[in-house]
Structure formats: structure tokens, C-alpha cells
Amino acid sequence: MSAIVVYVSIHHKNTEKIAKAIAEVLNAKLVKPWKVKPEELLSYDLIGFGSGIYYWKHHRALFKLINSLPEVKGKKAFIFSTAGINVPFINHRKLRKALREKGFEIVGEFSCKGWDTNGWLEKIGGINKGHPDEGDIERAKRFAEKMRQLEGGPQNGRG
Ligand SMILES: Cc1cc2nc3c(=O)[nH]c(=O)nc-3n(C[C@H](O)[C@H](O)[C@H](O)COP(=O)(O)O)c2cc1C
Numbered sequence: 001m002s003a004i005v006v007y008v009s010i011h012h013k014n015t016e017k018i019a020k021a022i023a024e025v026l027n028a029k030l031v032k033p034w035k036v037k038p039e040e041l042l043s044y045d046l047i048g049f050g051s052g053i054y055y056w057k058h059h060r061a062l063f064k065l066i067n068s069l070p071e072v073k074g075k076k077a078f079i080f081s082t083a084g085i086n087v088p089f090i091n092h093r094k095l096r097k098a099l100r101e102k103g104f105e106i107v108g109e110f111s112c113k114g115w116d117t118n119g120w121l122e123k124i125g126g127i128n129k130g131h132p133d134e135g136d137i138e139r140a141k142r143f144a145e146k147m148r149q150l151e152g153g154p155q156n157g158r159g
Contacts, residue, residue, distance in 0.1 A: 001045040001046065002028075002043075002044045002045050002046070003023075003026040003027070003028035003029075003044055003045065003046040003047070003048070003147075003148075004028055004029045004030075004031060004036070004041060004044040004046075004047055004048070005019050005022055005023045005026070005028045005029070005030050005031070005047075005048040005050070006031055006032070006033050006036060006041070006047065006048065006049050006050075006062065006065065007019040007030065007031075007032070007033075007048075007049075007050045007051055007080075008032065008033060008050075008051040008052070008058075008059035008061050008062060009051065009052060010051075010052065010054075010059070011052050011054075011114070011115075011116070011117075011118070012114065012115045012117070014052060014082040014114030014115055014131070014132055015050055015051055015052050015080070015081065015082045015114065017132045017136075017137060018050065018080055018082060018110070018112065018132055018136070018137070018140045019048075019050055019080070021137045021140045021141050021144065022048060022050075022080065022110070022140055022141070022143070022144040022147075023048075023144075024141075024144075025141050025144035025145055025147075025148060026046070026048075026144050026147060026148055028044075028046075028048065029044075032061070033059075033061040033062050033064065033065040034061055034065075036065070038065075038068055038069050038070070041065070041069070042069065042070075042072060042075065045075075045076065046076045046077070046078070046107075046147065046150075047075065047076070047077045047078075047104075048077070048078045048079075048080060048147075049062050049066075049077060049078070049079055049080075049095060049099070050079065050080035050081055050110075051081060052081065052082055052083065052114055053081050053082070053083035053084070053091045056090065056091060056094075057091070057093075057094040057095065058079075058081060058091075058092075058094065058095045062095065063094075063095070063098055066095075066098045066099060066102055067098070069102055071102060071103050072102055072103045072104055073103050074103065074104075074105050075103070075104050075105065076104070076105050076107045076150070077099050077104040077105065077106055077107065078106065078107055078108040078109065078110070078147055079092050079095055079096065079099070079106060079108075079109045079110075080109065080110040080111060080140070080143075081110075081111045082111065082112055082113065082114030082131070082132060083111065083113065083114055083116070084113075084114065084116030084118065084121070084127055084128060086111055086112060086113045088109055088111040091111065092109055092111070096109075107147065107150050108143065108146060108147055108150070110139070110140055110143040112131065112132050112136040112139065112140070113128040113131040113132070113136070114128060114131055114132060115127075115128050115129050115130065115131055116128055
């Protein structure tokens with residue numbers, strides 16, 4: 001079974017740390033949404049979508065990619081994010097909806113705090129400085145391990 005992780009990380013490369021940790025565990029390819037063609041993306045069994053949260057949602061490039069896909073029937077996907085205010089129930093809502101409308105099955109979600117210096121926060125040095133930290137990365141790896149077990153398959157060490 002194969003996996004790919006699509007991510008955008010523009011503010012402080014916070015989400016990139018998480019994307020790399022997850023991809024390492026899953027032995028997954030890591031790509032930016034503007035660098036992957038729909039046919040390639042859909043050739044994987046499991047797809048992770050993640051970014052920082054920018055104005056209460058994931059980066060628009062992820063939505064653009066998802067909108068460009070044909071209907072997928074039950075393909076497995078997971079969502080991840082880093083955010084100044086880590087409330088995945090709200091922050092993931094739009095991406096969750098876009099994926100479900102395409103026919104994806106969302107098999108897991110991960111989120112953690114990310115250093116945020118957006119706007120006036122810069123004046124106070126931002127919030128969540130140092131995040132994602134080692135603990136966040138450890139949790140991301142454990143999450144990926146769960147995704148790997150869902151995915152199964154001898155190439156990923158099971159079998
Ligand atoms: C333009 C902009 C808008 C943001 N909007 C939100 C927001 O609505 N909610 C939130 O929790 N964090 C918000 N943040 C903080 C980022 O989600 C957080 O810093 C995240 O870790 C950035 O990830 P990145 O370094 O991978 O881009 C915003 C940051 C920027 C730069």
C-alpha cells in the first residue's frame with residue numbers, strides 16, 4: 001500500500017515539521033499541492049492533506065487541488081494542521097467537507113499548536129513559540145503509526 005502527503009507551510013514552516021514526521025513513518029512521498037497532478041495523487045492508496053490554518057481554514061491550494069479531482073469513491077484520506085489556536089473541530093471543518101464531497105473517507109485527523117506571529121501577535125513575539133516541539137512531533141509520529149496500521153500492507157512493515 002502506498003501513501004502520499006500533500007502540504008503547504010508558509011508562515012514558519014511549522015506544518016512542514018509535522019508533514020515530514022508523518023511522511024517518514026508512512027514512508028510516503030511529500031509534495032506541494034501545486035506540484036502534483038490529479039492522476040498521480042489518486043494512484044496512492046492513502047492521501048494526507050495538511051497546512052497551517054489561515055483565517056480558520058487550510059491553505060486554498062489544497063482546496064484547489066481537491067476541486068480539480070474527479071469523484072473518488074471511498075479513497076482513504078487524513079487531515080493535519082498546525083494553528084495558533086488549535087481547535088481542529090473548527091479549523092478542519094472546510095477541508096473535511098471538501099474531501100467528503102469528493103467521496104473521500106477521512107480515516108484520521110491530527111493537529112497541534114504552531115508558532116504564530118500573524119498581525120499584531122508579532123509585537124509580542126507571537127504565541128506558541130517553539131511549537132511544534134518534540135512532543136508534538138512525537139504525537140504526530142504516533143498518529144502516522146495508526147494511519148500506517150489502517151493502511152496495512154507488508155511494504156510498511158506489517159504482514
Ligand atoms: C495569514 C495568517 C492567518 C492565520 N490565521 C489563523 C487562524 O485563523 N487561526 C489560527 O489558529 N491560526 C492562524 N494563523 C496561525 C497559523 O495557523 C500558525 O502559525 C501555523 O502553525 C502556521 O503554519 P505554517 O508555518 O506551516 O504556515 C494564521 C497565520 C497567518 C500567517
